[in-house]
Amino acid sequence: DTAVSQTPKYxxxxxxxxxxxxxxxxxxxxxxxxxxxxxxxFLKIMFSYNNKELIINETVPNRFSxxxxxxxxxxxxxxxxxxxxxxxxxxxxxxxxxxxxxxFGPGTRLTVT
Amino acid sequence: GNSVTQxxxxxxxxxxxxxxxxxxxxxxxxxxxxxxxxxxxxGLQLLLKATKAxxxxxxxxxEATYRKETTSFHLEKxxxxxxxxxxxxxxxxxxxxxxxxxxxxxxxxxx
Numbered sequence: 001d002t003a004v005s006q007t008p009k010y011x012x013x014x015x016x017x018x019x020x021x022x023x024x025x026x027x028x029x030x031x032x033x034x035x036x037x038x039x040x041x042f043l044k045i046m047f048s049y050n051n052k053e054l055i056i057n058e059t060v061p062n063r064f065s066x067x068x069x070x071x072x073x074x075x076x077x078x079x080x081x082x083x084x085x086x087x088x089x090x091x092x093x094x095x096x097x098x099x100x101x102x103x104f105g106p107g108t109r110l111t112v113t
Numbered sequence: 114g115n116s117v118t119q120x121x122x123x124x125x126x127x128x129x130x131x132x133x134x135x136x137x138x139x140x141x142x143x144x145x146x147x148x149x150x151x152x153x154x155x156g157l158q159l160l161l162k163a164t165k166a167x168x169x170x171x172x173x174x175x176e177a178t179y180r181k182e183t184t185s186f187h188l189e190k191x192x193x194x195x196x197x198x199x200x201x202x203x204x205x206x207x208x209x210x211x212x213x214x215x216x217x218x219x220x221x222x223x224x
Contacts, residue, residue, distance in 0.1 A: 004156070033211065041151075041217040043199055048211050056211050090156055100147050100206040104156035 006106040021076045023091030030096040032074040037088040115140040115207040119215035131199040134188040135205035146186040
């Protein structure tokens with residue numbers, strides 16, 4: 001009965017590789033997000049999708065590409081991984097129009113070596 | 114745009130001590146304000162919220178009052194427990210529904 005799930009939980013990979021993180025929510029929400037949390041716990045929005053349409057795209061390298069096959073899924077693909085991409089990535093979802101009440105996944109800890 | 118500033122941590126307390134974590138905001142108008150909590154190894158959870166000035170949000174013994182005069186939303190708890198050890202984030206929405214977070218305050222409670 002997990003509300004927002006992410007896979008994998010841990011991801012260790014080498015520089016230059018391409019990797020994907022998957023996110024699924026079973027809450028029936030219309031809006032999904034990707035956040036990045038750095039080593040100092042600072043959280044920053046990367047992308048937001050509403051009903052499969054991109055609505056927020058912060059200043060993120062174009063190596064990062066979100067894909068939403070349906071409104072329950074928002075995946076994050078990262079090309080040519082760099083050391084600075086190491087972080088915890090959180091997926092979240094919310095109901096449309098409900099400002100700020102977001103449900104977060106458990107996070108994916110990405111380590112680039 | 115909106116911004117949220119919260120006190121830097123870490124905060125270290127003994128069990129049953131009083132907790133205050135300060136949060137102030139800068140915004141056009143009066144946005145909703147939130148406190149989220151992140152327990153070790155987990156994602157964030159909504160702890161409490163206030164949607165307008167003078168609202169008080171409360172949950173699990175935590176309280177925060179939306180004060181527009183001081184543009185603040187300080188988090189308080191009268192008696193902390195070891196299980197309250199976590200990182201606490203103050204947040205406000207911007208650009209529609211995305212959240213702007215403070216830098217987080219780590220709370221450690223010892224028995």
